[in-house]
Amino acid sequence: MTESLLRTVRASYDAIAADYAALFDDEPCRPLDRALLAAFAELVRDSGAGPVADLGCGPGRVTAHLHSLGVEVFGVDLSPRMVALARAGYPHLRFVEGRLDSLGVADGSLGGVVSWYSIIHTPPERLPAVLAEFHRVLVPGGHLLLAFQVGDEPLRLREAFGRAVELDFLRWRPDRVAEALERARFSVTARTLRQPDGTERVPQACLLARRSGAGKPPEAAAAAHHGDVSTRK
Template identity: 60%
Template sequence: MNAIRASYDSIAADYAEFLANELDDRPLDRAMLAAFAEIAGAGARVADVGCGPGRVTTLLYDLGLDAYGIDLSPGMLAVARKTYPHLRFEEGTMTALDVADGGLAGLLAWYSVIHIAPDQRPAVFAEFHRVLAPGAPVLLAFQVGDESLHVSEALGHTVSLEFQRLRPERIAEELTAAGFAVTATLIRERVGNDKVRQAFVLARREH
């Protein structure tokens, strides 16, 4: 976690600029976010876990949600707070969320569970289940694959990041085991700078 935090702190400003318009040419990604927002319901309190510079948090807000961001990196949070001063951003980790049991009407993990080791994902999904109200949606986004990758350079900065490419069917199995009902899985082909296919898994807390 310390390496992840330090790496994202170092690239925060450049990362925000690099991804500022990322969703403009990704209508399917936006459609999944819109579906998530509709299921959660207008005004629903939802958390963007691993929010980075807040680019998706503000999109959820614009879709009518009471959205706020949670991130491990103070550097990312500083950028988010400066860019979107009308939104709330908190420092935290998805392994132990500072949220009451059943306190959320929705949870987004947009390319953030990729940093969780495979043997830790069940505990993370159990934590997602704990903080969500019954029936509330969770939406995960990630790259498709089986590889564990190490990144030592990003946007001209030296970093140390481990991330996982994931199989949607495996994530669906793990969510089901954690007490979720999977409602949709979308796999889309590469767009823009994508190196591999991208996946989106939408589920609801069952009970």
């Protein structure tokens, strides 16, 4: 993502953070979502490989849910207001500001990464850079859980909760995301596709993947060569 787009997304979420947190006060609420998060948590606990980063954590409810499942976890979000709400709501957990493709943690330091609807503002041409960063921070064999909306046309939002925003919610085809994961040296171990529920407009997908062994995916090698790991959420 360009710096301009990053600033736009950050400002939009800062503007609606409190209303967003109130609206999704019961998340994660859907039974299948809870089952997927529980399976991910069990895999990470059994591996004993390190902490989990909840990327695009928003007000922190998925982070807190993973913590309740016995996972050592911290949250990362682009929006300072979201991070502030998460810290206020869950003061026993750690939340930091950050961008998806430059997480500021050491290579191979995480046992798991959760990207729970956090690639929705990543332009398709920048997805490889984001997945390369996920690969970098995970230990070999570390687990990744990706959730996203399914479709081809983005949802363009210019007003939310009575406030002006500029947010394009990108939708993805599961096969396309799976192919991108494989190119980034992940092995997809499970995928789910469920129909819209409640206020949802389109189907929802989750992919569970594992980081393959040593070496960097092509996108990471190219970024290192040029000294640039540019776009983040």
